[in-house]
Amino acid sequence: MKFETWNKWYNRILNDFNFSKDDDEKSARYLNESLEDTGAYSFDEFLDYVNSLNNHKELNQNQLFVVFGAGPSLKENIKCIQEEFDIxxxxxxxxxxxTTALLEEDLVPDIVVTDLDGKLEDLLSANEKGSFFVLHAHGNNLEEINKYARRFKKVLGTTQSFPHGNLYNLGGFTDGDRAVFLAIELGAKKIIxxxxxxxxxxxxxxxxxxxxKIAKADxxxxKKLKYAEKLIDWISNNENAEIINLSS
Ligand SMILES: Nc1ncnc2c1ncn2[C@@H]1O[C@H](COP(=O)(O)OP(=O)(O)OP(=O)(O)O)[C@@H](O)[C@H]1O
Ligand SMILES: Nc1nc2c(c(=O)[nH]1)N=C(CO)CN2
Ligand SMILES: [Mg+2]
Known part of the structure; x- marks a missing residue:
C-alpha cells in the first residue's frame, strides 16, 4: 500500500485518539535499532519465506489465509476451522x-502480528516453535519494543508512521486488521x-x-475495534481478496 493512501487513515487516527506522532516515530526508531542489531528480513525475503513453507505448496494456486483475532468467538472458530477446513x-x-489460544490447541501459527502486548512467554514460545514475527512499533509500546524486540528471531518490522531503515508500513492499525493488510500484501485471494x-x-x-475469560472492552x-472493522471493510472493498468472517 502506498504511504499516501495509508496516511489519510493515519491522520484520522492520530486526531481521533490524540496519539503523538513523535512517539510513534520514536518507537519506530527503537525498533529499527534493535533490528539493526539482530538482523531484519526485507519484505521480499519474507515473501520468499512464506512461499517456501513446505506445508503450503498450494499457496500459489489458492492463496488462502486465515487470520485469528482475540475476540470471544476465537475458540469456537478454531474448532470450526479444524473440523471444516483443510487448515x-x-x-x-x-x-x-x-497466539495463546492457538498454542492451547497445539497449533503454531505461521505468522504472528504483534505490538508485544500479548502474553510475552507465549509469543516467545511460538517464535521458538517456528512462527515468523511481524513486530509493530507505535507510541504506546516504546518500552516493550526496547525491552523485548531483540529476543525475537525471523522478524519483519513495521511502523504506522513514515517507514525508514528496516521498517515497512503495510497499512492497518490494530494487530488484527494489520494481519489482514499483510495477507493482502502477500497475495491473498481468500482470507478467513x-x-x-x-x-x-x-x-x-x-x-x-x-x-x-470475557469482559466488556473499555x-x-x-473505539480501536471500530477502526479495525472499518479498515477491514475498506480493504475488502478496495482489493480483490474475498474476506469471510466466521464471527459475523
Ligand atoms: N472483540 C475483540 N476483542 C479483542 N480483539 C479483537 C476482537 N475482535 C477482533 N479483534 C482483533 O484481534 C486483535 C487482537 O490483538 P490485541 O488484543 O493484542 O489488540 P491490539 O491491536 O494490540 O490492541 P490494544 O492496543 O487494545 O491492545 C485485535 O487487534 C483486533 O483486531
Ligand atoms: N500511538 C498508538 N498507536 C497505536 C496504539 C496505541 O495505543 N497508541 N494501539 C494500537 C493497537 O491497537 C495500534 N497503534
Ligand atoms: Mg497487541
Whole structure:
C-alpha cells in the first residue's frame, strides 16, 4: 500500500485518539535499532519465506489465509476451522493474544502480528516453535519494543508512521486488521477471519490481566475495534481478496 493512501487513515487516527506522532516515530526508531542489531528480513525475503513453507505448496494456486483475532468467538472458530477446513492449505496469521489460544490447541501459527502486548512467554514460545514475527512499533509500546524486540528471531518490522531503515508500513492499525493488510500484501485471494468479533466485548487473550475469560472492552478498546472493522471493510472493498468472517 502506498504511504499516501495509508496516511489519510493515519491522520484520522492520530486526531481521533490524540496519539503523538513523535512517539510513534520514536518507537519506530527503537525498533529499527534493535533490528539493526539482530538482523531484519526485507519484505521480499519474507515473501520468499512464506512461499517456501513446505506445508503450503498450494499457496500459489489458492492463496488462502486465515487470520485469528482475540475476540470471544476465537475458540469456537478454531474448532470450526479444524473440523471444516483443510487448515494445512492455509497460511495462518495470529493477531497477538490469539497466539495463546492457538498454542492451547497445539497449533503454531505461521505468522504472528504483534505490538508485544500479548502474553510475552507465549509469543516467545511460538517464535521458538517456528512462527515468523511481524513486530509493530507505535507510541504506546516504546518500552516493550526496547525491552523485548531483540529476543525475537525471523522478524519483519513495521511502523504506522513514515517507514525508514528496516521498517515497512503495510497499512492497518490494530494487530488484527494489520494481519489482514499483510495477507493482502502477500497475495491473498481468500482470507478467513476467526475470533474477529469486533463489538464491545473482549477476552483474556487480548487483555492478559483480566480475571474472567470475557469482559466488556473499555471505551478506547471499543473505539480501536471500530477502526479495525472499518479498515477491514475498506480493504475488502478496495482489493480483490474475498474476506469471510466466521464471527459475523
Ligand atoms: N472483540 C475483540 N476483542 C479483542 N480483539 C479483537 C476482537 N475482535 C477482533 N479483534 C482483533 O484481534 C486483535 C487482537 O490483538 P490485541 O488484543 O493484542 O489488540 P491490539 O491491536 O494490540 O490492541 P490494544 O492496543 O487494545 O491492545 C485485535 O487487534 C483486533 O483486531
Ligand atoms: N500511538 C498508538 N498507536 C497505536 C496504539 C496505541 O495505543 N497508541 N494501539 C494500537 C493497537 O491497537 C495500534 N497503534
Ligand atoms: Mg497487541
Amino acid at each position: 494445512e492449505n492455509y497460511i495462518s496469521i495470529a493477531a497477538d493474544g490469539a 477471519l476467526a475470533g474477529m468479533d469486533f463489538g464491545d466485548m473482549t477476552t483474556s487473550y487480548s487483555r492478559p490481566n483480566i480475571t474472567s 471505551e478506547i478498546k471499543q
